[in-house]
Amino acid sequence: MRPDLSPAEWRRYDRHLSLPGVGPEGQARLKAARVLVVGAGGLGSPTALYLAAAGVGTLALVDHDLVDESNLQRQLLHGTRDVGRPKLASARDRLHDVNPHVHVVLHDAWLTSANALEIVGAYDIVVDGTDNFATRYLINDACVLLGRPNVHGAIFQFDGQASVFATDDGPCYRCLYPEPPPAGTVPNCAEGGVLGVLPGLIGTIQAVETIKLILDLGETLAGRLLLADTLGMQFRTVRVSRDPNCPACGTRTITKLIDYDEFCGTPALAAAAQAQAHAHAHAVPEIAPEALRERLARGDALDLIDVREPHEAAVSRIPGSRLIPLGDIDTHMDALPRDRDLVLVCRSGKRSADAVRRLEAAGFNRVWSLTGGMLRWEREAPPAP
Numbered sequence: 386m387r388p389d390l391s392p393a394e395w396r397r398y399d400r401h402l403s404l405p406g407v408g409p410e411g412q413a414r415l416k417a418a419r420v421l422v423v424g425a426g427g428l429g430s431p432t433a434l435y436l437a438a439a440g441v442g443t444l445a446l447v448d449h450d451l452v453d454e455s456n457l458q459r460q461l462l463h464g465t466r467d468v469g470r471p472k473l474a475s476a477r478d479r480l481h482d483v484n485p486h487v488h489v490v491l492h493d494a495w496l497t498s499a500n501a502l503e504i505v506g507a508y509d510i511v512v513d514g515t516d517n518f519a520t521r522y523l524i525n526d527a528c529v530l531l532g533r534p535n536v537h538g539a540i541f542q543f544d545g546q547a548s549v550f551a552t553d554d555g556p557c558y559r560c561l562y563p564e565p566p567p568a569g570t571v572p573n574c575a576e577g578g579v580l581g582v583l584p585g586l587i588g589t590i591q592a593v594e595t596i597k598l599i600l601d602l603g604e605t606l607a608g609r610l611l612l613a614d615t616l617g618m619q620f621r622t623v624r625v626s627r628d629p630n631c632p633a634c635g636t637r638t639i640t641k642l643i644d645y646d647e648f649c650g651t652p653a654l655a656a657a658a659q660a661q662a663h664a665h666a667h668a669v670p671e672i673a674p675e676a677l678r679e680r681l682a683r684g685d686a687l688d689l690i691d692v693r694e695p696h697e698a699a700v701s702r703i704p705g706s707r708l709i710p711l712g713d714i715d716t717h718m719d720a721l722p723r724d725r726d727l728v729l730v731c732r733s734g735k736r737s738a739d740a741v742r743r744l745e746a747a748g749f750n751r752v753w754s755l756t757g758g759m760l761r762w763e764r765e766a767p768p769a770p
Contacts, residue, residue: 389413394486398440411600416442416486418599421508423447423496423524425472427584428538428591429514430462433476435592436512437484441599444480445490445508448472459581496520498642501527510598512536512591518565519645525550525558526642529633534607536594538587543580545587545613548606548625549594551634555607560628560635565645578697583615669738672728672753674762681705687726690714692740693759701759703730711736718747727752734758 390398390412401407401415418441422429425448437444452460452467452475460472467475473491480489492504496515505511505527513524513535521539528535528551535550537558550557590611597603609622632638672680680687689706691698698708709717711731721727727744729737729752737754744752755762 389416391486394440397484397486401440406602407600411602412440414599415440415596418510419443419445419508420510420512420595420599421445421447421505422512422514423520424514424516425460425462425476426450426456426514426516427459427540427579428516428588429476429512430460431585431588432512432514432538432592432595433462433480434483435589436595437480437487437489439592439596440484441487441595443488443490443508445492445504446473446476447492447494447496447504448476449493449495459579459584461585496523498523498644501642502531505533506531508533510534510536510595512595513538514588514591516540521558522565522645523642526633526639529557529639530642534598536591536598538584538591540579540583540587542578543583543614543616545583545615547587547590547594547611547613548609549598550607552605552607554627556625556627557631557634559633560631561610561625563628563631580615583613586613586615669741670753671734671738671756673756674765677728677755677762685726687728688722689728689730690721690740691730692736693731697732701763703759703762706730711740714740714743718744718749721749723749723751725751728755729753730755730758730762732758733760 390409394412394416395402398412401412402409420436420441420443422433422436422445425433425446429446429448433444433446450472452463452470452472454468456463457465457468462476462479463472464475471493473493477489477491480487494500496504501523505524511524511528511533513521515521515524521537525535527533534552535558537548537550539546549555594605597605606622608625610625611620611622613620627634629635689703691702691706691708692711692714693708694710695708702708721744727749729740731737734754734757737758741752741754
């Protein structure tokens, strides 16, 4: 029995210890490994659970969110009783229950340009479990600058992808996607939806790739992008070459980190960025759900324009609202009244704010965005009589 594995660990990892390519030496390497998982949500849940079960000695999580009931369809680190708790708190409890031998480190913060190098630098491997482009680029750049492998995963609706970036001789995320997309052009999972089991599939693949990196076992996804189509149940890989002109890992012109929120249209991740986003959001005229309910109850003359997609509106919508998806708003402007109040509605308030800006640019001056969208509208629904 190796001195760095206790009798309890020897019993727990019995199936690993008899596995070719792992054995006591490999299990000791897993115990010595330090892995950072960014995001304790859909992707982070299966990744963290399986890495903890596998015996990764130090497992760190970065998150600053609370458990919402809508998370439970896919984020298996959390349960019904955890709704309203910090995700890190419920994740810690769940991981300790899975494996009390694992040291769980919690970083209760959003990853930003101010803290990324310090946090990432403390670990051997980074697992990207985020759901927005801003943090993906931040993770990539930090991993390239610090020489840390970046185990990538991304999901949307029924499709997912995974790869390993920023290895010594492999490409980085920017070799595949050089620049972040313009704000508002790519919906996130909250807006577009995601099949609940999909992050379980991709996150488990990320856990496998992480373990292979620790053990130097098999062939990782470095230099390949795995694409998963769950509706057709097809998997394929495409080659990704290192770009000599990549500003991160090629020309090395990126020498410091920046926050990409302003480019990607995601929520601000730091206090200063949050304040900036807050000021920007208030530049758009908004109406709170309670105020809108009062106006509707009075019978005020106003038009409700729902800018979500038809499949979203089919689930729930405000009675009397007119469906015009955001992508079609420009072509329907001539049919919208300019002498009545227009209230734009979406799921969270992001797309409706974008629609308000477009209408204001076209000369409309009586337009408002429903604050918090349908999420807040339904959350603040008045009690049934």
